[in-house]
Amino acid sequence: xxxxDGARLGPKAAEDEFPQSRTAxxxxxxxxxxxNAITAAALCSGLTGIRFAISGEWKLAIFAIIxxxxxxxxxxxxxxxxxxxSRFGAELDSLADSLSFGxxxxxxxxMWSLQDLPRLGWFAALAFGICCALRLARFNAQIDVEEQPxxxxxxxxxxxxxxxxxxxxxxxxxxxxxxxxxxxNPVGNAVWMALIAVLMISNLATLSWxxxxxxxxxxxxxxxxxxxxxxxxxxxxxxxxxxxxxGYLALMPYSWWRYARIRQQRxxxxx
Numbered sequence: 072x073x074x075x076d077g078a079r080l081g082p083k084a085a086e087d088e089f090p091q092s093r094t095a096x097x098x099x100x101x102x103x104x105x106x107n108a109i110t111a112a113a114l115c116s117g118l119t120g121i122r123f124a125i126s127g128e129w130k131l132a133i134f135a136i137i138x139x140x141x142x143x144x145x146x147x148x149x150x151x152x153x154x155x156x157s158r159f160g161a162e163l164d165s166l167a168d169s170l171s172f173g174x175x176x177x178x179x180x181x182m183w184s185l186q187d188l189p190r191l192g193w194f195a196a197l198a199f200g201i202c203c204a205l206r207l208a209r210f211n212a213q214i215d216v217e218e219q220p221x222x223x224x225x226x227x228x229x230x231x232x233x234x235x236x237x238x239x240x241x242x243x244x245x246x247x248x249x250x251x252x253x254x255x256n257p258v259g260n261a262v263w264m265a266l267i268a269v270l271m272i273s274n275l276a277t278l279s280w281x282x283x284x285x286x287x288x289x290x291x292x293x294x295x296x297x298x299x300x301x302x303x304x305x306x307x308x309x310x311x312x313x314x315x316x317x318g319y320l321a322l323m324p325y326s327w328w329r330y331a332r333i334r335q336q337r338x339x340x341x342x
Contacts, residue, residue, distance in 0.1 A: 106150035107160050110167050113142035117171025124179040130247070132179050133240055139171040140233040165207045172236035173203025180239060180264060188257035195261035195268075199239060202268035203232050209272070226276040226330050234319065235271045239264055241316045248309035276330035278322055 120135030146164065150156050177196040185192025206229060230238065242263060246254040253259075303311035 102153045103155045103157070105153065106146045106155050107157075107163055109142050109146040109149060110160065110164050113139040113146065113171055114163075114167035116142060117167070117175040120171075120175045121178050124182045129179075129183055129243070133243060136171065136175060136179070136236055136240070139167075139175075140237065143168060143171070143233055161211070165211055168232045169204045169207050172232040173200045173207075176236045176239050177264075180243070180260060183243065184255050184257050184260045185264075186257075188261060191261050192257050195264045199235075199264045199268045202272045203235060206232060206235075206271045226326065227279045228277070229273045229275060230267065230270045230277055232271065235267050237312070238316055238319070239267045241313065244309045244312045244316070248307075248313060275323075276326055278326040 116135050116139040120132045120139070123129075123132035123135060143164070146160075150160060177200040180199075181192060181196040185196055209228075242254045242260050245251070300311065300315075303314070
């Protein structure tokens with residue numbers, strides 16, 4: 072934990088979560104350690120993905136990054152549930168995200184495809200890793216900033232780091248699903264990684280989990296869809312991941328349009 076006994080921030084599972092304050096106790100409890108332990112597990116999962124890639128075990132490498140994303144999605148929520156937020160946890164979470172969703176995907180994709188194009192491929196991998204780190208640094212710098220037009224409207228700024236990693240692996244999903252070597256083309260993968268890197272540090276408004284609020288009459292169909300999606304991930308994981316990526320990309324223009332309408336209604340200027 073931080074030495075500061077004042078207000079503390081906790082691991083952030085999503086950027087649309089607002090920090091809460093609490094009074095420090097005299098010692099650490101399991102409740103305080105658990106969220107940070109989950110964050111550390113996510114970090115280890117991301118780094119283990121690199122180890123699998125070095126051995127050429129591509130499936131395990133990708134699944135390790137996906138597992139890191141799942142762990143990253145629950146550490147902040149558990150911290151809020153247990154009221155165990157801390158500045159230490161926030162910093163650890165950002166460090167883990169930078170490694171698991173920036174450096175690890177960059178190295179995995181370089182070893183899988185981009186090394187066949189040594190110079191341009193390495194520059195694309197560097198761009199992805201650096202942009203992920205810059206995005207997380209921007210987020211940390213804005214934690215205490217009250218005026219954030221995107222967040223106040225329920226949106227994120229740019230693509231979140233875990234989503235960026237998932238989208239960067241889209242050519243790999245296609246390669247696994249179809250067996251077509253076209254999707255392993257280093258030039259196409261370098262361009263794709265550079266595009267995702269730019270979207271991560273962009274100022275574009277993107278949807279957050281908080282905006283997903285199905286109407287009451289759609290609750291049961293939504294639950295059924297979630298169950299079917301989970302089943303698809305078990306039976307046809309690569310096609311399911313492709314569908315998830317395609318769905319997210321298809322929703323991006325809608326999120327920009329929706330944010331523009333909200334901004335117009337509020338009379339905000341473009342940020």
